[in-house]
Amino acid sequence: MTTLAKRRPAPPRHRSWPWCRLCSGIALDLGSTRTRAWTSGRRTILDVPTVTFPASPGEDATCPIQRGTIVDTPGTARMLDRLLAPRLPRHGRPLLILTTPVLGGVAYRAEARTAVEVLRPRTVLTVPTARAVAVAAKADLARPLLVVDLGAHLTEVTLLVDGAVTDARRTALGTSDLDDRTAPTRITDAVVAMVTGMLDQDHTPHTLHALRRGTLLAGGGALRADLTGPLGEGLRAPVRPVRAPHTAAVRGAAQLLRAAHAHPSSTQASDAPRHRPLHGAL
Template sequence: MGTAHGAVRGSAGAVRGLALDIGSSRTRVWAPGRGVIADVPSGPVLRGRVTDAASHRRLLRKVAASAFGGAALDGGLGDTVVMLCHPVLAGMEQREAARRVVAGLGPARVVSVDSARAAAAYAGPAGGGPLLVVDLGAELTEVTLLVDGLVQDARLAEVGLDDLSEPTGSPAAVVHTAADMVRDLWRCDSTGAVRGALRRGVLVTGGGALRLDLTSRLALRLGVRLRLANDPATSAVRGAGLLLSSALGDPPTAAG
């Protein structure tokens, strides 16, 4: 689990890069030297799944035009590599649907990376050892165990911040869901990695990391220290940008 799909080096003619995070609520785009250049409402996306490819492709085309200028799109993005974030447990069909949307813009290559590894890349090292990443998103909650930078195990629930606006929604429901997934990872772990990750501190990302009513409850329920990602709502796309810059041979400090 946790591999980046599609090589970056050796992409013929590729001189530009974009990092892209198509979320259930927001679509975020990062460009080298400029940081996050777009943070806009997503097109038809339900629980992390693109449901209207044509509409979302039009949205991305507008964003790309703002990044490179309208004239740059006349021949597509043939000199551009796109690093595309996806949920850790996104299935092959879900990942391919997102890739087809981006491929419709004509980039030199589309490279996929899971959001947990991208967020961890942006958060930077906090000592060695395994890492637990809790992503509190708009319509999804994910808990991922990273060991040596690779996904060792993960859990996903189709519940998120948007559900809190429902009449029966409450912060406790999201917190209980995240905590239960952490405990399930612990029960299934025979290596001690989860215990080590809990001692190290849990990295919390996604828009929910900005909500004290969620993070304080989660810390109390787990009985551990939480490590909040910097600008957690955009940490995945910024981390994807760091990974892309490194792969293209650009300075890794340009995540913005």
């Protein structure tokens, strides 16, 4: 007599990314004037002014991030909730990759993580903006690389060696400060001075090799010929604006997000959200 084998129950069907509750993700770049985000499954980048939504009628919208510092954490959270919560799967716990100013320090990361909790992330990974830019540019990180981020309110110069931040400088000066009375050379001179300081204090050949290789330019300022031309002349070295430099950081974070989903063992879901750096910063 033949015994029929007991049928095994069919395994639960895995919903495709991004609608799987455990596979949704957000790449986020919080700038002083623009916030840019990419959510899994979307083809376009959300690019909006960094302004708060009033908590109650009669209040004015304000700028919650100034010169690379989060000055209004609850306002930042309200902005993110309004912009991104409707774009996430219902009851989802997204993996969130957040770009951070290289010299933002622990204080910036703490305030940013508090703000993004409104999105109920299961894991928050932080990545230095310069590293995200290099990823977006598909740069060879096995060689030293200089990255200059010409933002609206902040300009950063970062040296990456083997993909890690080894030196960084910044100035609270950006393209929004340029007007009829302020020449673009004020920014280019500041960048040249920062790179010169890095060269003087680097007892290895890394900074010099990175400079000769060509400086990678990102941020909205990289779209301005009146900045990129004089900067190359001042550095006496080639400068290479990345494609769509104003969105390079969020695009790099999105690539890292896709890589994290492709290797989910490193970011398995848990009941409590986790927070850790994706790559070390100063």
